Amino acid sequence: MSKFSEISSKDNNYLKFVDKLQTSAKARSEYNLFVLEGLRICRDAVDCGLSVEYTFVSSSFYERTPEIAESFFEVSKLNYVVKDSLFLKVCDTKSPQGIIVVAQKPSLNSKITENGRYVALDSVQDTANLGAIARTAEALGINGIIINEGCCDPYSPKSLRSSMGTVLRMPILFADDLPRYLNDNNLTAVSFVLDDNAVPIDSIQYLQRDVIVIGNEANGVSTAVKDASRLLATIPMAGKVQSLNAASAAAIAIYDYTKKARL
Incomplete structure (x- = not known):
C-alpha cells in the first residue's frame, strides 16, 4: 500500500494551497502548478507524462475505490485522503468525483514543426472559449x-473542463509578441475579422x-496583428446576427x- 496522510482540518495548508491554485492564475504561474479535478482528466495527466506533485482523494472515494486511489498514489510525490466535507470546499465543480491532482504545467516552449498547422489566439480572454x-x-x-500575453490561462479549471483534457495533449506555444513570433517562424497570418471588405471564408x-x-x-484581432496579416478573412452572416463568439468562429475557420489543406 502506498503512503498517504489524512486531512481532517479546514486549516490544513495543503488544502489552502489547492484552493489558491484553483482560483489564481498568478499562483499557477508562480508555482508552475495547476489543478486537475475528476478521474478522467487526472488519468489523462498521468498518461501524458506530467509530473504529479500531489494527489488528494475524498474519504468516500478511497473507501469505494481504494485500488484507483492507490494507482495515483504510486505516481504522486505526496498523497492525501481528505474528509469529504473539506474536499468539497476546494473543488471547482459542483458534483466532484472525489479526486484532485496537482501537477507541473506543461512547457509552453514547444517548437513549430515544418509542416504543422496552427491556430493563434490574440488575447482571447474567456477560458471556456480557449478550452x-x-x-x-x-x-x-x-x-x-x-497564445500571446493577453490570453487567459489555458490551465485554469474552466479551460481544462471545456477542452476535455485537450490542453494536456495539444502543444501550446507562447508568443510575447505575436506578429514578431509569426515572422520569426516564417508563418503568415490569416486573421478572422468583422469587416465587409475582408475576404469571405469560401x-x-x-x-x-x-x-x-x-x-x-x-x-x-489587434491592429498590430491585422497589419502584419497576409490576409484578413471574414465569415459572412445571414439574418440579424452581427457576430459569433470566439469558439464558434474558430470552429468554422x-x-x-483543415478541409482545404487536405485537398
Missing part, C-alpha cells in the same frame, strides 16, 4: 495553439505556412482551413 477552441483544434488535426486559398488567427471576444 473549446483547443478541443476543436485537436479534433480537426491542428498541431498546436499559439474564397480563401490557404498557403502552407498560414496560421488561423482568432481575436479577442470584445475587440477582435479551423474546419475550412
Whole structure:
C-alpha cells in the first residue's frame, strides 16, 4: 500500500494551497502548478507524462475505490485522503468525483514543426472559449495553439473542463509578441475579422505556412496583428446576427482551413 496522510482540518495548508491554485492564475504561474479535478482528466495527466506533485482523494472515494486511489498514489510525490466535507470546499465543480491532482504545467516552449498547422489566439480572454477552441483544434488535426500575453490561462479549471483534457495533449506555444513570433517562424497570418471588405471564408486559398488567427471576444484581432496579416478573412452572416463568439468562429475557420489543406 502506498503512503498517504489524512486531512481532517479546514486549516490544513495543503488544502489552502489547492484552493489558491484553483482560483489564481498568478499562483499557477508562480508555482508552475495547476489543478486537475475528476478521474478522467487526472488519468489523462498521468498518461501524458506530467509530473504529479500531489494527489488528494475524498474519504468516500478511497473507501469505494481504494485500488484507483492507490494507482495515483504510486505516481504522486505526496498523497492525501481528505474528509469529504473539506474536499468539497476546494473543488471547482459542483458534483466532484472525489479526486484532485496537482501537477507541473506543461512547457509552453514547444517548437513549430515544418509542416504543422496552427491556430493563434490574440488575447482571447474567456477560458471556456480557449478550452473549446483547443478541443476543436485537436479534433480537426491542428498541431498546436499559439497564445500571446493577453490570453487567459489555458490551465485554469474552466479551460481544462471545456477542452476535455485537450490542453494536456495539444502543444501550446507562447508568443510575447505575436506578429514578431509569426515572422520569426516564417508563418503568415490569416486573421478572422468583422469587416465587409475582408475576404469571405469560401474564397480563401490557404498557403502552407498560414496560421488561423482568432481575436479577442470584445475587440477582435489587434491592429498590430491585422497589419502584419497576409490576409484578413471574414465569415459572412445571414439574418440579424452581427457576430459569433470566439469558439464558434474558430470552429468554422479551423474546419475550412483543415478541409482545404487536405485537398
